[in-house]
Amino acid sequence: MKKTNDGKSEKAGAETGLNIIHAQDIYKQFGDEAVLRGIDLNVSSGEIVGILGPSGAGKTTLIKCLIGTLGLNRGSVFIHGVAMPSLCMMDRIGYMAQQDALYDDLTGFQNLVFYGRLKGMRKRAAKDQSHELMALVELSGDESKKVAHYSGGMKRRLSLAAALIGDPDVIVLDEPTVGIDPVLRELFWQEFGRLKAKGRAIMITTHVMDEAEKCDRLILLRDGTILENGSPERLKQKTPKGTLEAVFLESAKRQITEGRTV
Amino acid sequence: MKTMVIAGRVIRQITGDKRTLAVMLIAPVIILSLLYCLLAFNVTKANIDLVGGNRAAADTIADVANVTAVGNAEEAESRLKAGESDGYIDGDRFVAEGTDPAITALAKRAFSQYAMKQRLSGLPQQFAAQAGNIVEQPQAVLLYGGENYGQFDFLAPSMMGFIIFFLVFLLAGIAFLRERISGTMDRILVSSLRRSQLVAGYFLGFGLFAALQTIVIQIFLVYVLKIQAYENFALILVVNLFVAGTSLAMGTLFSAFARNEFQLFQFIPIVIIPQVMFCGLFNLRDTPLALQYLARIFPLTYGADALRSVMLRGAGLADVWQDLAAMFGFTLLFLTLNIRVLRKYRAI
Ligand SMILES: Nc1ncnc2c1ncn2[C@@H]1O[C@H](COP(=O)(O)OP(=O)(O)OP(=O)(O)O)[C@@H](O)[C@H]1O
Ligand SMILES: [Mg+2]
Numbered sequence: 001m002k003k004t005n006d007g008k009s010e011k012a013g014a015e016t017g018l019n020i021i022h023a024q025d026i027y028k029q030f031g032d033e034a035v036l037r038g039i040d041l042n043v044s045s046g047e048i049v050g051i052l053g054p055s056g057a058g059k060t061t062l063i064k065c066l067i068g069t070l071g072l073n074r075g076s077v078f079i080h081g082v083a084m085p086s087l088c089m090m091d092r093i094g095y096m097a098q099q100d101a102l103y104d105d106l107t108g109f110q111n112l113v114f115y116g117r118l119k120g121m122r123k124r125a126a127k128d129q130s131h132e133l134m135a136l137v138e139l140s141g142d143e144s145k146k147v148a149h150y151s152g153g154m155k156r157r158l159s160l161a162a163a164l165i166g167d168p169d170v171i172v173l174d175e176p177t178v179g180i181d182p183v184l185r186e187l188f189w190q191e192f193g194r195l196k197a198k199g200r201a202i203m204i205t206t207h208v209m210d211e212a213e214k215c216d217r218l219i220l221l222r223d224g225t226i227l228e229n230g231s232p233e234r235l236k237q238k239t240p241k242g243t244l245e246a247v248f249l250e251s252a253k254r255q256i257t258e259g260r261t262v
Numbered sequence: 263m264k265t266m267v268i269a270g271r272v273i274r275q276i277t278g279d280k281r282t283l284a285v286m287l288i289a290p291v292i293i294l295s296l297l298y299c300l301l302a303f304n305v306t307k308a309n310i311d312l313v314g315g316n317r318a319a320a321d322t323i324a325d326v327a328n329v330t331a332v333g334n335a336e337e338a339e340s341r342l343k344a345g346e347s348d349g350y351i352d353g354d355r356f357v358a359e360g361t362d363p364a365i366t367a368l369a370k371r372a373f374s375q376y377a378m379k380q381r382l383s384g385l386p387q388q389f390a391a392q393a394g395n396i397v398e399q400p401q402a403v404l405l406y407g408g409e410n411y412g413q414f415d416f417l418a419p420s421m422m423g424f425i426i427f428f429l430v431f432l433l434a435g436i437a438f439l440r441e442r443i444s445g446t447m448d449r450i451l452v453s454s455l456r457r458s459q460l461v462a463g464y465f466l467g468f469g470l471f472a473a474l475q476t477i478v479i480q481i482f483l484v485y486v487l488k489i490q491a492y493e494n495f496a497l498i499l500v501v502n503l504f505v506a507g508t509s510l511a512m513g514t515l516f517s518a519f520a521r522n523e524f525q526l527f528q529f530i531p532i533v534i535i536p537q538v539m540f541c542g543l544f545n546l547r548d549t550p551l552a553l554q555y556l557a558r559i560f561p562l563t564y565g566a567d568a569l570r571s572v573m574l575r576g577a578g579l580a581d582v583w584q585d586l587a588a589m590f591g592f593t594l595l596f597l598t599l600n601i602r603v604l605r606k607y608r609a610i
Contacts, residue, residue, distance in 0.1 A: 064448070067452055068452075068609070068610075069448045069607055069608050071605075071606075071609050085609050085610045086610070087454045087456070088454060090451070090453050090454050090455075091453055091454045093452050095448075095449060097445045097448055097449055098445075099445035101445035101448065102444070102446070103275060103444075103446060104444075105274075105275040105276075105279045106271070106274060106275060106278060110271075114270075114271050115450075115453075117264075117267040118264060118267060118453040118455050119453050119454075120453070120454060146278065162449070
């Protein structure tokens with residue numbers, strides 16, 4: 001029952017690396033409202049997969065289903081071949097929530113060390129890496145400031161650092177660059193590139209089209225189904241205008257009754 | 263191990279937030295001081311006006327009333343209506359204001375002592391002396407308590423239990439609620455942390471502050487307010503830790519059913535206020551059975567009972583283990599429920 005799109009991208013995934021995340025027929029509903037209706041998805045190591053879709057499309061829900069913090073109504077998710085949710089796999093996932101998910105009463109540094117320790121790091125190692133990550137997101141000068149006194153962008157940066165602590169090999173970022181200035185955004189993407197080169201499997205949701213361009217593969221989500229799944233180049237060829245913006249706008253207009261999925 | 267990581271964070275959070283710390287440690291002192299003052303300066307004498315009347319008899323009620331002589335009944339009546347007196351005696355007429363039952367009781371005592379003396383003074387000389395002996399109050403022997411033992415001494419143990427229960431319920435409940443609202447709950451569960459370790463970490467973290475709190479309260483009660491109580495510091499600490507444990511388990515569980523702080527506060531009238539009423543402020547002995555059973559579903563009933571036994575009757579561990587067991591049972595129940603509810607955030 002695989003779509004042609006999916007099949008091709010799977011092949012592309014095989015070229016770049018091992019299959020890390022494998023999701024089959026994910027179905028999720030809240031009450032009577034079906035938010036995800038049969039999602040199949042694969043992410044390989046060394047691959048950056050962008051998830052696009054209008055607000056309320058179910059991007060965050062999909063991500064939470066993948067990392068195991070939301071139960072599925074149907075379907076299954078495997079990470080490294082292990083059925084999720086699995087405690088031992090949890091330590092290998094770096095998750096940046098759409099909310100900042102930080103402790104206001106702690107300093108930025110304390111937040112990072114805490115998340116590092118939860119991932120099973122020793123105190124020394126957690127502290128060392130926290131310093132490194134603080135430097136990476138350019139917060140070195142604000143290590144001992146309480147998060148309550150951080151600006152929105154600073155929190156976002158700290159939240160990214162918290163997702164990267166413990167060197168996870170599955171990195172899931174829910175709108176990581178919202179509220180980040182262009183210079184830092186560039187820096188973030190350089191870092192994503194480095195992580196990709198290290199063979200990490202990366203998933204990013206975004207609303208920004210020029211970020212979407214930088215992904216290896218894009219998944220266009222709408223009304224709980226996958227409308228498109230392919231490289232940015234391939235998607236662009238689908239519209240006369242040849243821009244991702246056009247692809248996005250067009251897909252947003254399309255009806256689900258077209259029956260592209262399940 | 264991870265339990266300690268969570269506990270460490272909870273402790274750092276509380277110490278990082280000076281207000282919370284102040285509320286935990288200073289609020290009990292303020293509440294108890296206030297209660298102490300209110301009870302220490304409680305009304306012990308009724309203000310009684312005497313119209314004409316027997317001066318000698320008036321002297322005999324000086325221990326229960328402040329007596330003022332007034333000229334006539336009209337004056338006494340208007341003073342009573344103006345709130346200047348609580349009652350008056352006009353010959354055989356005894357009138358009391360009657361709205362405040364405690365003051366009415368004081369007035370009635372004054373009236374009966376006065377009437378007694380009146381009648382005695384009416385008797386022939388030779389009987390009067392003997393009759394005086396007959397009506398004299400017997401000397402009571404107190405098994406517990408003592409000479410200066412008062413209402414505050416009686417209430418202090420229950421209040422101590424209540425304060426700890428209330429503050430821990432609120433602070434732990436809010437902390438846990440914030441964890442859900444801010445998304446940190448999701449995030450900390452994206453790790454090999456077990457749900458039970460999360461809850462255990464909260465226990466340790468808040469347990470430390472509950473312990474600090476009981477020590478502060480005990481020192482304050484014993485050395486500053488100098489209450490009349492047995493000073494079994496260790497056992498009181500143990501009982502209070504059980505109280506705090508139950509309260510924490512309840513607070514964190516109830517936070518699951520609240521979408522924001524305001525909704526958590528809505529539990530106060532349902533969960534907290536009845537506990538105040540059942541924790542020993544009122545004697546339930548003669549209440550309907552249904553009420554007595556109702557009291558038993560509130561954990562603080564057991565906590566306050568244990569605290570009273572230890573502090574007022576010098577009970578030991580062997581005497582209060584049943585109360586402790588009951589609280590332990592509640593804690594276990596709420597904890598299990600809470601760990602189950604947390605499945606919503608991660609199925610394993
Ligand atoms: N806990 C929940 N209970 C009920 N409905 C929910 C819950 N979480 C999400 N939904 C619903 O699921 C749908 C998808 O939400 P989701 O957060 O996944 O969207 P999204 O694609 O991430 O949107 P955005 O771009 O705005 O972040 C929405 O209609 C939302 O109302
Ligand atoms: Mg979202």
